[in-house]
Amino acid sequence: MSFDQNAFLIILTGSLIAISCGLLGVFMMLRKMSMTGDAISHAVLPGIVIGFFVAGSQRGIEVIIGAGLLGILATLIIDWLRQKARVQLDASIGITFTLLFAIGIILINMLANNVDLDQECVLYGEIAYIPIDLWITGSGAVLGPRITYLALLNFTLVAGFIYFFFKELTLTSFDESFGSVIGIPSKGINLALMSMVSYTTVSSFEAVGAILVVALLVVPPATAFLWTKNMMPLIKLTTVLGIAISILGYYLAYLFDSSIAGMMVSVAGVLFLLSALIKGRSRKSAGTSIANI
Amino acid sequence: MDNFIYFFTFQDLSILYVVIGIVLLGIGSAYVGTYSFLDKKALLGDAISHAVLPGICLGFILAGEKNPIYIVTGAFISGGIATFLTSWLKRNTKLSEDAIIASILSVFFGFGIVLLTMIQKGGNPEMAGLNHFIFGNAIAIVEKDLWVYGGLALVIILTLTIYQKEFNLLVFNPDYGKAIGYPMDRIRFGFNILMILSVVIGIQAIGVVLMAALLITPGAAARFWTNNLSKLLILSALFAVISGIAGTYISFIMPQMPTGPWVVVSLSLIALISILFAPKKGTISRFFSRNKYLKKTHKEHLLKALYKNQELHEPPLTIEKIYELYPYQIKEIKDSIDELFKNGLILKNQSIISLTDFGISEAKRVVRLHRLWETYLTEYMNIAPDHVHDSAEKLEHIITPELEAQLERRLNYPQLDPHQENIPRD
Numbered sequence: 001m002s003f004d005q006n007a008f009l010i011i012l013t014g015s016l017i018a019i020s021c022g023l024l025g026v027f028m029m030l031r032k033m034s035m036t037g038d039a040i041s042h043a044v045l046p047g048i049v050i051g052f053f054v055a056g057s058q059r060g061i062e063v064i065i066g067a068g069l070l071g072i073l074a075t076l077i078i079d080w081l082r083q084k085a086r087v088q089l090d091a092s093i094g095i096t097f098t099l100l101f102a103i104g105i106i107l108i109n110m111l112a113n114n115v116d117l118d119q120e121c122v123l124y125g126e127i128a129y130i131p132i133d134l135w136i137t138g139s140g141a142v143l144g145p146r147i148t149y150l151a152l153l154n155f156t157l158v159a160g161f162i163y164f165f166f167k168e169l170t171l172t173s174f175d176e177s178f179g180s181v182i183g184i185p186s187k188g189i190n191l192a193l194m195s196m197v198s199y200t201t202v203s204s205f206e207a208v209g210a211i212l213v214v215a216l217l218v219v220p221p222a223t224a225f226l227w228t229k230n231m232m233p234l235i236k237l238t239t240v241l242g243i244a245i246s247i248l249g250y251y252l253a254y255l256f257d258s259s260i261a262g263m264m265v266s267v268a269g270v271l272f273l274l275s276a277l278i279k280g281r282s283r284k285s286a287g288t289s290i291a292n293i
Numbered sequence: 294m295d296n297f298i299y300f301f302t303f304q305d306l307s308i309l310y311v312v313i314g315i316v317l318l319g320i321g322s323a324y325v326g327t328y329s330f331l332d333k334k335a336l337l338g339d340a341i342s343h344a345v346l347p348g349i350c351l352g353f354i355l356a357g358e359k360n361p362i363y364i365v366t367g368a369f370i371s372g373g374i375a376t377f378l379t380s381w382l383k384r385n386t387k388l389s390e391d392a393i394i395a396s397i398l399s400v401f402f403g404f405g406i407v408l409l410t411m412i413q414k415g416g417n418p419e420m421a422g423l424n425h426f427i428f429g430n431a432i433a434i435v436e437k438d439l440w441v442y443g444g445l446a447l448v449i450i451l452t453l454t455i456y457q458k459e460f461n462l463l464v465f466n467p468d469y470g471k472a473i474g475y476p477m478d479r480i481r482f483g484f485n486i487l488m489i490l491s492v493v494i495g496i497q498a499i500g501v502v503l504m505a506a507l508l509i510t511p512g513a514a515a516r517f518w519t520n521n522l523s524k525l526l527i528l529s530a531l532f533a534v535i536s537g538i539a540g541t542y543i544s545f546i547m548p549q550m551p552t553g554p555w556v557v558v559s560l561s562l563i564a565l566i567s568i569l570f571a572p573k574k575g576t577i578s579r580f581f582s583r584n585k586y587l588k589k590t591h592k593e594h595l596l597k598a599l600y601k602n603q604e605l606h607e608p609p610l611t612i613e614k615i616y617e618l619y620p621y622q623i624k625e626i627k628d629s630i631d632e633l634f635k636n637g638l639i640l641k642n643q644s645i646i647s648l649t650d651f652g653i654s655e656a657k658r659v660v661r662l663h664r665l666w667e668t669y670l671t672e673y674m675n676i677a678p679d680h681v682h683d684s685a686e687k688l689e690h691i692i693t694p695e696l697e698a699q700l701e702r703r704l705n706y707p708q709l710d711p712h713q714e715n716i717p718r719d
Contacts, residue, residue, distance in 0.1 A: 033391070094336060095510050098509070103558065262409075
């Protein structure tokens with residue numbers, strides 16, 4: 001097979017996004033906050049729409065700021081519902097993200113004429129258009145695919161964040177109180193992690209769609225967790241899975257002429273279920289039913 | 294306004310179908326949702342509602358058109374597989390429940406997107422409305438759909454009503470249910486089927502992404518108003534129906550608007566009102582009752598201090614002395630002094646504070662309750678006299694006159710408390 005530049009670009013971007021999401025997802029999973037990640041990725045939608053509206057056709061920093069604010073707002077609402085209104089956690093998450101997502105969809109419909117954004121884009125993303133969506137400077141010089149640059153920047157920031165705060169992140173994931181005792185601001189670390197998740201969601205959403213970001217946040221770490229319980233192997237395995245998912249996802253989507261992002265998630269799902277079958281605790285009780293959840 | 298009248302007088306039979314559909318759907322999903330909320334399984338509903346997407350697409354591919362029976366069956370099967378996988382993974386891996394739910398949810402949804410894009414590229418002209426299943430379009434409900442969705446909703450409502458006792462056991466005390474011989478596994482199985490069905494009936498009107506809200510929010514909102522299960526179910530059904538009709542009406546007058554988001558927004562509005570304004574459990578009323586209680590304790594502590602001072606025949610307390618007693622609560626104490634003075638419980642002479650007759654009898658009451666409770670704890674609970682003070686310090690603000698009378702009778706009107714202090718009476 002000859003070198004296909006478009007395929008390479010798409011796979012590269014997909015891998016970068018999958019790795020960024022997966023790395024953050026490891027810590028979300030260890031904190032038992034996978035569903036919060038899900039909630040954030042739904043909840044940033046109104047921020048994205050408002051950002052698009054403010055920025056006009058130019059997709060700029062406003063979108064990222066808007067989404068970041070909404071992501072933080074979502075965590076704050078969940079906390080408020082839980083602590084001040086005493087709603088149980090699962091319901092707090094459910095209420096928050098459905099409301100914010102609904103507002104986002106309504107805004108898209110209301111601003112449909114002013115915003116270059118539609119429901120489908122939110123759902124599927126447009127990773128296939130990466131090679132033709134070029135970053136062109138004011139003077140007309142073509143610098144390359146815009147979303148790939150965004151993904152690269154996102155990956156650098158996420159990797160940097162985890163590298164510099166590795167100790168703090170790990171410690172507060174396992175034992176928040178101990179972290180506080182030895183002087184780590186666990187609330188601040190938590191908020192920083194949530195902000196990184198919101199930022200990553202926004203940065204990735206054009207490529208893979210807002211909902212499928214969740215899959216990349218949750219599934220590779222969960223798959224890796226089935227194979228190892230150690231921190232470093234967990235991170236490495238998540239990274240490898242991210243790359244494998246993009247490569248397989250791209251070629252399968254090519255084969256079936258379907259959504260690349262959707263196919264990436266499906267591949268991730270198959271790997272996850274296979275791992276669960278192989279590493280499942282006791283395969284004796286396989287005769288289960290949906291009776292016991 | 295014309296629209297309003299046109300809509301709510303049901304001149305158009307198709308609007309009547311839509312409203313009947315929404316009402317049945319609202320009641321059904323609110324019922325199931327309230328149970329799953331009480332069972333703390335609210336997010337499972339979210340997982341199922343995302344997970345039905347591949348089934349919808351497969352149903353469409355098999356039928357070649359939007360046949361409600363094929364689509365409902367497909368949705369039901371994929372929801373069932375997702376539920377089964379969730380339970381299987383939970384038992385056979387060490388992953389936490391939220392990671393499992395989030396994984397299943399996103400993987401199924403991703404696979405659904407793959408199928409959806411394949412359908413769209415396939416160019417079947419019937420596929421135009423398939424997107425409605427994602428965000429919902431209640432207006433598109435026609436008679437044929439109503440029979441399927443409404444019928445299923447009725448099945449859900451009837452099953453829950455008939456087997457109410459079994460499902461109550463499941464939610465509140467499954468171990469007890471097992472002990473008295475109920476087949477709890479089969480009841481759980483039945484409930485999961487109802488849960489999947491309740492998602493399935495909402496896909497046309499509300500859409501798969503937001504269906505979770507119709508399961509979670511009504512119960513959570515109704516929980517603020519009542520502790521009674523029947524009232525809870527009725528109230529949550531009412532909330533769901535109101536917001537369902539509101540959402541449908543909005544997408545009727547603004548046809549480009551999908552129904553689901555508006556239903557969710559009105560539902561959340563009801564929830565917000567409940568959270569803030571519900572009597573007793575609402576945040577605002579809780580804030581005020583907490584403040585009132587804090588003020589009451591401050592005042593009663595102050596009265597007690599003044600009374601004890603008198604009891605020990607020490608020189609009268611000055612304001613400065615009182616501030617010294619409570620160095621961290623100066624503002625609260627100042628407010629309490631002002632209020633006690635206004636109500637005629639204390640006298641201010643220069644900076645000396647003393648109790649009025651009314652104040653003395655009020656202070657006696659607090660001290661009496663404190664010492665009665667201490668006596669009760671030592672005599673009936675066998676707690677050492679040096680361990681009873683803290684509990685009495687809290688209970689003295691809470692004990693009602695009825696309880697006081699009972700304590701008096703039970704303890705046979707004691708004269709002294711465990712610390713040999715006089716129990717004051719008027």
